[in-house]
Amino acid sequence: MLIQELEKRLANAERQAAIQVIRARPERKLSQVLEQVDGPRGQALGSVTLTELRESGAPPIVHVDGGPPVNLVLLDRAERARGMEFVGLVRRVFAEAPGWVAIGYLRARVGGPRWKLHHALRRLVGQGEVERTGATSGTRYRINTRPRG
Template sequence: MAASHLDPLLAEAERRAVALVLRAHLDWTLGDVFEHLYNGPRGPALRQVTIGELLDDPEGEALALPMDGGPLIDRRRLELAKRAHGANFDDYLYRVLAEAEGDVAACYLTARVGGPPWKLRKGLKRLIEAGKAERKGKTSTTRYRALDAEAP
């Protein structure tokens, strides 16, 4: 993955991680937070967190640690992808494939774009037919990867 793609992902992950830490420390005072804003190494990320973000995630996590060893799961993108259809869903699916390092299984994709199995299969079929993805293997050994991963 090119550094130009990686930097914004890391910055967004850091900003969301800071929001998670703030939500987990309800005993911290605004003075504690302001001290970190100006003197802490996470100050730039902390300055971008909104009050709405702190209150808007009652389930607890905007990012989730996956069970598959892959990168953090962006729950906001997951929820948007679940509601997407057709070409819009395919765009989310392709982005996840393009961000993945190497070949991935269907369970990896489902954890990041959600939806029923038929929706994932149809999206993957469209991407393969369009020359944007490749399928390898059969049944439980099936893996997918993005082709032309430089395209967003």
């Protein structure tokens, strides 16, 4: 009985993960998703209905730390963004941040290579939109709450 309950919960979790992954890339074609049905997670992918994809209107999220959940749609968009679009997405993450945050918090939410995030942070700090404190692994950032001027 315990094993059956465990199997049922694992199958449901796998289906929910499949829904999140599919929804995180809305530009993906249905044919690309269907190609994966024969793969190792095909049963979970094949069991997802279009109604489930349509009706779960909130952005897919995952919890990775003590802050707000990671929005997988924003993460995917940020990983593909460049220049000022990426800087804007970093700014959006700061708007939801619970105060001072480390680089790991930001990387979990915008992904991409380290240099890309550091470039955006230098720009935001230079413009006075973000404050920085500390050095090396102790560096923390937060949105600037003081009026600029």
